[in-house]
Amino acid sequence: MSITGEDVQDILRIIDDMEVDRLHVRTGRFELSLRRGDDGEWTQSARTTAQPVLVDDRAAREQPAPGGATPADRAAPAREGLTEVRTPLPGAFYRAPKPGAPPFVEIGDEVTETTVVGIVETMKLMNSVYAGAAGTVADIRLGDGDFTEQGTVLMFIDTQAGGTAS
């Protein structure tokens, strides 16, 4: 088991009066650095080096992640004349405002720069994704609920095909 907060406080009490302003403790399971600042106050940084002991969970269910497609599966090559719409954050991409609702956009829809084309859920927060360009939705690369890395291409906008600039 790693060292506890109480243990660290005990160590501090021992060394507080000593001419020491740094202490580094390293065991087989953790590393702990204590540092005294110019104001005499202490900070700590810890690193747990112990490796997790995984239970053989073959009995547990094995299943692919729903909507867990990796961006590599859906690598989107650059397409001439088309503008890419990329995810501002990593997270789950949703095409509709709520389950069962119609998608924000479909292929062929006209969009402006400020049209919301999807939502990326990051850390339980819903973040709107905007088209960023005026034109027509030419291609949609991700499905509803797919997980995306930051900067993944979500869709392409054909800026030559119409749409009203905002």
Place this chain on the structure above:
Amino acid sequence: MILRRVLIANRGEIALRILRTCRRLGIEAVLAASDADLASVPARLADRVVRLGPPPPSASYLDVDAVLAAARTADVDAVHPGYGFLSENQRLARACAEAGIVFIGPTVKQLAAVGDKLEARRHAVAAGLPVVPGGPLEDTADAARLAAEIGFPLLIKAVGGGGGRGMKQVHDPAALAATIDLAVAEAGAAFGDPRVYLERFVATGRHVEVQLIADGENVVHLGTRDCSVQRRYQKLIEEAPAPALDPALREEMHRAAVALGRHLAYRGLGTVEFLVDVDRGTFYFLEMNARIQVEHPVTEAITGLDLVAEQLAVAEGRPLSFGQADVTFSGHAIECRINAEDWARDFQPSPGTVTEALWPLGEGIRIDTHLQAGATVPPYYDSLLAKLIVHGQDRAEALVRLRGALTRCAIDGVNTNVPMHQAVLDDAEFAQGGVDTAWFTRFLRDHSATGQVTVGGTHG
């Protein structure tokens, strides 16, 4: 039943928090972790780790079958659900009971009693607790009579709404009928349910809650917590005891919370949430949380209790080892939630890899965190990175300690809201104590005006 092995069905700081108490009590701790958390600090420190499933919560931490399969695989005596995820899930509680595994929480019946807001309100009324005056609106002709009973200003709330959606304020009796018509039409369109109800509008409200621990027979309160500093219904700062509260009102809230606990023959940790109506000098029951809460450490700081240990003892079927007279309160504690979000950019979430995590140490300072240098902050879960808890002889000393401790927090690699907490500490109204639930919105607006923060900016 003596618990020998517990499955912790949660992640992050609360998983580590539960793990530490299990270890101290000699209970083997098995962690159920999603693939995103297999290398996390709680996973490294647990006695064993069972793979729960893929990273999305729906496929791991929220999957009752996966949690139950993990419990069976690890052959545990009990499941501790922590907070969030399945902590108040009746299906998990029932499935555990059927499998002969202890669910560390209240009974299925109690979860049902407080899990539904209207049902909880019914129980609160039965236990003699004050609730926000109001009622359902059967027809508009009835509205004037009900409004007169409640008093203006009042709120029209959509039955299908929630989280602040579907509410309209009415200040003038002359505007009542028209506003109701509009609210009914909008509720039907927005929520597919045109039903609305009237409720007294509390202009200046504080969120104050009372912590309970109970063994099914004895119910003991562990004092108040103030959680009024919130953004979009998410708590940011919590204090114990609630500052600047009339002593008689505080005592009444203690009594009310205990009365509800007794009415339910409650077993486990529970929190009774109240809305304090500052202008009227009274309080109303809001809801009851049937789990351990994020803000439990401030109560631990002023009572000297280990709430996880008490929770485990009650789960073992043991009676409480202390009564109300044995609980003493000492000093004042404040907790700051340190989140991976950038308050200067409209609180944009900030997942990533932490390159450095330096935490303060010292008298009266406690950090509950799973965050270390090299740790990954995944995008799948909430943004809580750490809780900084300070305890002092009084609120003034706690504030001084908090100010010093915040300056010594250094997290690199992801953005955090530490600068926001520092700005809050510099605010005179907060320093005085007892701010209401609308205060943080005003604070943000003021800071937006001074250019310190962008409010309402677009994401990405």
